[in-house]
Amino acid sequence: MTDAARHTGLIVALDTQSPEQARQWATAVDGAAGMVKLGMEFAYAAGFGPVAAIAAEREVFLDLKLHDIPNTVASAIKALSGLRPRMLTLHASGGQAMMEAARKACDEAFPAGERPVLLAVTVLTSMDEQGLAAIGVPDGTAAQVGRLGRLAVRSGMDGLVCSAHELSLLRDALGGSPVLVTPGIRPAGAQMGDQKRVMTPAQARMAGADWIVVGRPITQAANPAAAAAAIAAELAG
Numbered sequence: 123m124t125d126a127a128r129h130t131g132l133i134v135a136l137d138t139q140s141p142e143q144a145r146q147w148a149t150a151v152d153g154a155a156g157m158v159k160l161g162m163e164f165a166y167a168a169g170f171g172p173v174a175a176i177a178a179e180r181e182v183f184l185d186l187k188l189h190d191i192p193n194t195v196a197s198a199i200k201a202l203s204g205l206r207p208r209m210l211t212l213h214a215s216g217g218q219a220m221m222e223a224a225r226k227a228c229d230e231a232f233p234a235g236e237r238p239v240l241l242a243v244t245v246l247t248s249m250d251e252q253g254l255a256a257i258g259v260p261d262g263t264a265a266q267v268g269r270l271g272r273l274a275v276r277s278g279m280d281g282l283v284c285s286a287h288e289l290s291l292l293r294d295a296l297g298g299s300p301v302l303v304t305p306g307i308r309p310a311g312a313q314m315g316d317q318k319r320v321m322t323p324a325q326a327r328m329a330g331a332d333w334i335v336v337g338r339p340i341t342q343a344a345n346p347a348a349a350a351a352a353i354a355a356e357l358a359g
Contacts, residue, residue, distance in 0.1 A: 130327040131156035133183050133303070134350060135337030140289035141175070147341050148180055154350035157208060160184040174205050181208045183303075183335075187243055188215035192217035192223035197339055199224055207238045211283060214242035214270035221277035239301055242274035242289045243283045247306035255266070264291055275300055281332070286321035289329035298330075305335040309353060323356045 134155040148158050160173055165186065170179035173285050176182060188195045195212060202210070203342040212224055221242060228237045244252055244267045245254065251262050267288040272295065274282055282303025284292060289302055303328050326334050336353055343349035 128325075130331050131333045132323075132350065132354050132357060133157045133159050133161040133335045134340050135161065135185075135305075135335050136176075136343065137161065137163055137337050139163060141168045141172035144168075144172070144176060147346055148176055150347040151340060152180070152284050152349040153347070154354040157183050157333070159182040159183040159204065159337075162187070169204065177178050177205050177207060181334075183207065183211075184238075185209075185211045187211050187213055188224065189216045190220070190233040192220045193222050196223040196227035199227040203228075206232075206236055209241055210238040212245055214244055214274045214279070214282070215322045218277045220271060221274060221279055223286050225278035238358040239280045240278070241301065241303055242270065242277075243275070243279050244270040244288070245285065247285045264288065268295055271296060271300075286326040286329055286331065286334075289326065289331055293330040301332045302330060303333045303335065304331040307334040308338050309336075309339050309349075309356070316341040323353050324359075327357055327359070 131250045132155045134147065134151045134156050136147050138144050144164060158176065160176065160182055165173055168353050184202065184205065188198055189212060195216065212221065214221065225240060228240060232238065245263055254263060256268060267284055268291060271282050275296055281303060282292060283303045283305065285306055288302060292302060307321060307323055309322060309327055319328065323334055338347045340346050
């Protein structure tokens with residue numbers, strides 16, 4: 123499939139601590155979004171009961187960015203298996219042993235056909251060259267994303283979370299098979315917030331994204347359903 127013909131789905135980030143608010147947003151965007159994202163803020167504040175309630179009704183991208191020793195990450199994944207998330211994240215910087223343990227845990231804990239798509243986070247979209255240099259990565263974003271992307275695929279990850287600006291790089295290096303999920307997407311004219319490396323939905327689709335993640339431009343809009351529908355229409359080309 124060419125990038126121009128690629129189907130790119132919309133994931134809406136439900137970034138809130140309120141189960142009631144999250145379910146209202148999830149209901150509002152149901153017709154336009156293929157998935158909703160629940161992250162650390164929601165899980166830590168609301169607990170996993172509300173996560174399970176939403177996951178029972180909609181496809182959930184569970185964005186917990188697991189990062190620990192291999193045994194701990196494997197145990198965490200087994201503990202999360204009852205939620206049946208469609209996607210689950212961990213940090214590629216945790217290394218090959220950790221990612222391999224995560225994949226093995228998924229294969230063991232989930233029924234056949236229900237294993238989540240395991241996504242490795244390469245470089246957070248809030249990071250730039252200066253931020254990477256400060257943590258000891260002097261050769262820049264593209265080099266680090268490439269390193270971690272290749273390592274993740276070798277370690278059994280199904281895909282990657284990456285900035286839209288690294289999509290073409292990863293498609294060239296890894297081909298069309300890895301699932302690429304792209305946060306930091308902002309419709310034209312939207313505020314950037316704390317994201318530093320952003321693209322519009324249409325630009326991300328053309329660059330090779332399988333899924334884009336959009337939060338505040340939808341959830342903080344006067345009409346979240348209309349905002350989600352407009353982005354879905356833009357993705358449809």
